[in-house]
Amino acid sequence: MFVSPGEHRNVPRVLFHPGRMSVRHSDQRHRVQPRQSLTPHPDISLISLYCVVDMSPSRSILLVGEGNFSFSASMSQSHADTDTGVTATCLQREDEALRHEGAAANVRIIEDSGGTVLFGVDCTKLGECASLQGRVFDRVLFNFPHRGRKSGVKKNRELLRNFFLSCVQVLAEDGEVHVALCNGQGGTPADQPRREWHNSWQVAAMAAEAHLILSDIRPFDSEKHQSYKCTGYRSQDKGFHVAKALLHVFTHSLPYVSAGMLKVEEVVEGDKVHYNMPAELSDYMFRGFLCSDSVHPVRLVQDFLLEGLTEKWPVSMMTETVPFLIQAKQLQTSCRDIDGSHCYSIHLLRKDTDIPISADKEKDPSTCSDSQGGTDTQDTLVSAPSVTSEKKRSKGAECLRSACDHDVDPEGENGPYMLRPSLLPHVEEILTKKEKLINNAGNDRETKSNSKSVEGNKQEEPCGVSNGVNSLLFGISGLVFRNVPINLWALPVFHELLFRGVFPSDCEPIRSLGQRLETLLAPYGVSLITEEGGLRLMAQPMGLVGKAFACNADDNTSHVSFTLSLNLDLLAVLLFSLPDWRLLWSHDQRFMKQFGPRTPPGTSFQTFSLFPEHYNFDISFWTGPTWEEKKFHAVVREASQGTVEQVKLIDTFSHPDLSQTSYCYRLIYHTHTHALSHTQALMFHKHLESLLLSRLKVTIR
Numbered sequence: 041m042f043v044s045p046g047e048h049r050n051v052p053r054v055l056f057h058p059g060r061m062s063v064r065h066s067d068q069r070h071r072v073q074p075r076q077s078l079t080p081h082p083d084i085s086l087i088s089l090y091c092v093v094d095m096s097p098s099r100s101i102l103l104v105g106e107g108n109f110s111f112s113a114s115m116s117q118s119h120a121d122t123d124t125g126v127t128a129t130c131l132q133r134e135d136e137a138l139r140h141e142g143a144a145a146n147v148r149i150i151e152d153s154g155g156t157v158l159f160g161v162d163c164t165k166l167g168e169c170a171s172l173q174g175r176v177f178d179r180v181l182f183n184f185p186h187r188g189r190k191s192g193v194k195k196n197r198e199l200l201r202n203f204f205l206s207c208v209q210v211l212a213e214d215g216e217v218h219v220a221l222c223n224g225q226g227g228t229p230a231d232q233p234r235r236e237w238h239n240s241w242q243v244a245a246m247a248a249e250a251h252l253i254l255s256d257i258r259p260f261d262s263e264k265h266q267s268y269k270c271t272g273y274r275s276q277d278k279g280f281h282v283a284k285a286l287l288h289v290f291t292h293s294l295p296y297v298s299a300g301m302l303k304v305e306e307v308v309e310g311d312k313v314h315y316n317m318p319a320e321l322s323d324y325m326f327r328g329f330l331c332s333d334s335v336h337p338v339r340l341v342q343d344f345l346l347e348g349l350t351e352k353w354p355v356s357m358m359t360e361t362v363p364f365l366i367q368a369k370q371l372q373t374s375c376r377d378i379d380g381s382h383c384y385s386i387h388l389l390r391k392d393t394d395i396p397i398s399a400d401k402e403k404d405p406s407t408c409s410d411s412q413g414g415t416d417t418q419d420t421l422v423s424a425p426s427v428t429s430e431k432k433r434s435k436g437a438e439c440l441r442s443a444c445d446h447d448v449d450p451e452g453e454n455g456p457y458m459l460r461p462s463l464l465p466h467v468e469e470i471l472t473k474k475e476k477l478i479n480n481a482g483n484d485r486e487t488k489s490n491s492k493s494v495e496g497n498k499q500e501e502p503c504g505v506s507n508g509v510n511s512l513l514f515g516i517s518g519l520v521f522r523n524v525p526i527n528l529w530a531l532p533v534f535h536e537l538l539f540r541g542v543f544p545s546d547c548e549p550i551r552s553l554g555q556r557l558e559t560l561l562a563p564y565g566v567s568l569i570t571e572e573g574g575l576r577l578m579a580q581p582m583g584l585v586g587k588a589f590a591c592n593a594d595d596n597t598s599h600v601s602f603t604l605s606l607n608l609d610l611l612a613v614l615l616f617s618l619p620d621w622r623l624l625w626s627h628d629q630r631f632m633k634q635f636g637p638r639t640p641p642g643t644s645f646q647t648f649s650l651f652p653e654h655y656n657f658d659i660s661f662w663t664g665p666t667w668e669e670k671k672f673h674a675v676v677r678e679a680s681q682g683t684v685e686q687v688k689l690i691d692t693f694s695h696p697d698l699s700q701t702s703y704c705y706r707l708i709y710h711t712h713t714h715a716l717s718h719t720q721a722l723m724f725h726k727h728l729e730s731l732l733l734s735r736l737k738v739t740i741r
Contacts, residue, residue, distance in 0.1 A: 099124055102177040102210065104163035104203070106130040109137075109146035110269045111183055116153035126150065127177070129161035129169075142269065164202035167209035176212045183220045184282075196225075196241050204250035204290075216291055217252060219243060220260045223284035228651045230257045230286055245653045247290045248717035253649040256289035291648070293715035294628050296681050299323060303389075306363040312392040313365060313457070318384060320677035321459075321521065324533040324625060330517055335635050337612040338535050338624060342517055344615070344641050345537065345606065348560040349513065352552075353541070358516040362466040365457050370465040381670070384459040384523045459521035463538045464603065467516060471540065513541040517608065526673050526687040529582035531621060534609040542599045549600050550574060553588055564614045564641065577606070582621075585610045615641040619712055622682060623647075626713040649712050655721040658690065659729065660704035661738040667701060675735060676707065679728035683711045683721070702741065 101124060103112050112128035119126060128150055130137050137159055138144045147157050158171050163182065166172055182203060187195045200219070207217055224231045227240025244254040262268055262282050302317040302325060317325060329336040349355055365386060371378055460466070517537045524530040543549030554568050554575045561577070562568075566585060569576045574589030586606040613621050616635075623631060623645070630648040676684050684707050691704040707728075709721040732738050 100175075100177045100212075101126050101179045101181065102172075103128045103181045103183075104161065104166070104207075105182050105185055107137075108140040108143045108269060109150060109157070110142060112155070112157075113146035113149040113153075114268050116150045116155040120153040126153070126155035127158065127172075128155060129158040129163070131162060132159065134159040164199070164206045166206045172210055175210060176215070177210055178212050178215050179218065180207045180211055180215065181218045182207075184222065184285075185219065193239060193241055197246055200241060200243060200246040201249050204247045204252055208250050208252070208292075211292075213292070216255075216289055217247070219288045219290070220282075220285055221288065222282065223286065226257075226286060226288060228254070228257065228288075232284070242653075243288055244651050245717065248293075248653070248715040249719055251293050251295065251715045251717075252290040253293045253715045254288060254651060255291040255648050257650060258287050258289075260285035260287045293649075294713075296714060296720070297323075298681065299678055304364065306365060308363050308365045308457070309367060310393070313388050314390040315365065315386050315388050315457070318674060320674055320682075321384075321533060323682070324519070327625070329624075330535065335637050335639070336624075336632070337616050337618075337635055338608045340635065340639060341608050341612045341615055341641065342535075342537055345560065345611075346515070349539075349556065352556050353513050355513045355515055355539070358467075358470050358514060360470050360516075362460075362463075362470070362516075362518070364459055364519070364521075366460045366465050367456055368458055369456075371461075378461050378464075382522050382524050383461050384521050386457045386459060388457060461522055462520050462605065463516050463518055463536050464605075467514070467538060467540050470516065471514060513539045515539045523670050523674070525669070526676060526684055528686055529610070529621070531607070531609055532677065534607050537606040537608050539604040540601070541604075542601050545598055545600050549602055550588060550590060553602070553604065557586075557588075561611070561614075564611075566611075566614065574602075579610070579614055582610050582613065585614070617644040619645075619647055620685075622685075623712055625682075628713065647712060649715075652710060652712055652716060653718075655709040655716070655718055656706060657709065657721065657725045658704060658706050659725070659732075660691075660702060660741040661732060662695075662700045662702050662741065663736075663738050665699050665701075667703070671736060672705075672732070675731050676728060679731050680707075680709065680724045683709050683714070683716055683724060685710045 101115065101119075103115070103126070106112055106128050107130065109128055109130070112126060116126045116128075138147070150157050158169070161169050161171070163185075185196070185199055185203065187199050204217070211217070221241065221243060224233065224235045225241045226243040227235065227237050228244060231240075247254060260282060262285075299319040299322045301319065302322040303314065304317055305312065305314050307313070328334060329338045330342065331339070346355060346357070368380070368383075371380070515537065517535060519533055520536045521533055522531065524532060541549070543552075550573075554570070557566075557575075557577065558568050564579075566577050566579045569578055574587060576584060577586035577588075579585050584607075586604070588602060588604040590600050590602045609621055609624055612618065612624060616639075618624070628648065634643075634645060673687060676687060686708040688706045688708075689703065690706050691702075693702040695701070707725070709716060709724065729740050733740065
């Protein structure tokens with residue numbers, strides 16, 4: 041690749057995360073295609089682009105594509121009294137480079153300041169430069185790259201792409217790449233006015249080819265380097281306009297990690313069962329977001345809600361560990377609005393019956409209960425204490441039960457076992473352990489009430505107390521699973537916060553609960569919709585984030601039993617202004633660094649990946665007479681490693697003679713957690729085709 045001299049001159053710093061060569065794409069043959077399949081970004085003001093990037097002083101800086109070395113000279117002078125080393129390079133031979141006005145003087149300044157000047161260095165082949173062998177840099181800077189003369193946008197995109205692929209070979213693990221571009225060239229919403237995307241250099245997409253993410257954009261401050269003189273217009277010793285020029289800062293993205301097989305062992309209804317977790321769910325398991333010492337946004341939202349509710353009512357959080365698996369028949373007695381077709385059916389590997397279980401089994405103090413389901417360890421074999429089912433329940437416990445609105449055939453398509461779609465089936469199991477305390481408390485209060493006979497003026501009891509019985513909310517939180525089609529706000533796994541309680545009827549508990557929730561959540565965009573027997577909590581753009589409903593199970597009309605279910609993940613997105621719910625599951629340390637024990641709701645998350653591109657791919661295939669679409673969505677999640685955010689059915693066609701049906705789907709690849717290039721998205725799509733052939737036995741068209 042030829043890099044025109046003079047076009048890359050004097051300017052900003054270009055930083056980038058060097059490093060792991062395993063991150064580079066193995067297939068570089070696929071060139072980035074034009075904008076045809078990409079969705080444009082909405083306009084965003086430049087002020088919103090500043091994000092959290094470590095801008096600590098660098099110890100080693102590499103400048104590439106220099107022209108007259110004026111920018112390098114200015115930087116060398118500014119770092120003369122520090123331990124920062126500056127290495128300036130240019131493509132031209134020494135005799136050609138020194139012909140530029142002021143170049144010789146600038147080279148002397150760099151060398152006198154302790155810097156190094158290298159000639160004949162191609163920025164697209166840094167790994168081949170003998171003088172750079174074995175060296176890594178904290179920052180790599182490329183000021184106003186250009187192929188030279190009247191080269192078009194495609195050639196300049198290619199220059200950027202090859203530069204990014206080259207610079208990762210000499211960048212430190214936590215390094216940065218700074219690229220300065222004239223206004224409009226980058227193709228991001230920060231450019232004002234903004235060019236059409238296909239007519240830009242698509243800098244973020246080109247960087248993604250080297251597994252880099254755009255982490256910051258800020259104005260290019262040429263005044264900071266007074267001696268800087270831009271030159272190289274159309275490969276001539278002429279200046280060019282840098283007004284409104286932008287500095288793009290790129291950092292390293294975590295590599296993609298394929299889903300592994302996760303084998304789980306736990307006790308369900310007294311039987312020890314062994315099964316494999318669906319591959320597309322393995323990365324969601326045992327993350328410990330709800331541990332007592334966690335500062336994850338999901339935990340922060342839970343603490344915020346608990347604090348707000350306990351100001352009104354006493355709340356008792358259950359600490360029992362419950363299994364991820366439930367039997368399908370449990371939904372017949374403990375469910376509401378649970379669609380059986382959205383449950384993950386699990387086929388057991390082995391089942392051991394008559395397993396003795398200690399009711400008082402203690403948790404290993406070295407582990408953490410993750411979402412009241414399983415043990416939070418890094419092992420792939422997981423054992424969880426069982427929650428045994430007891431048939432005997434008192435009248436007080438019965439009033440905490442809910443009616444089932446959706447019958448589930450335990451031997452139907454969902455099989456006898458499934459991943460819990462809600463924590464409701466486990467709540468009654470746990471509440472039986474509270475039964476004795478509830479009854480004893482009720483008997484004690486009844487005795488005291490009988491010993492005091494008050495006639496005439498009866499003292500009014502506070503809301504939450506009726507006939508001497510105090511109301512109490514029982515809470516539990518944990519992972520739940522929904523086998524739902526892929527959509528922007530359809531979560532296959534999320535943390536549910538569930539409350540069950542009994543309130544005096546005259547206190548109108550649903551209305552009182554709604555008022556309290558509105559006080560807590562309305563400032564963050566949550567609205568409450570009243571419906572018969574309950575409430576729905578709605579927010580834009582995700583829709584339903586929670587619901588509350590009455591669920592009396594007997595003829596006792598003096599008390600109202602109700603259930604409150606909240607989606608902690610979607611609430612965390614709202615309360616911390618996350619652009620994507622998938623960020624909650626990111627392994628990138630830059631995500632968790634923004635949260636602490638005292639991070640209040642309303643604190644806006646500062647994204648570390650600006651303007652990730654959308655890539656659309658269509659796939660069509662023939663199927664047999666039967667087709668299970670949810671299996672297709674499961675394969676898409678696994679093959680794309682969670683990067684597909686939406687799947688749309690475009691067309692269907694049934695062959696009149698062959699008993700086959702053709703389906704055409706459009707997949708939108710987009711993620712805020714990793715760098716996603718056109719090449720990487722294409723690799724995911726090819727892998728999807730392979731899995732569809734081998735697992736679902738379709739014929740790709």
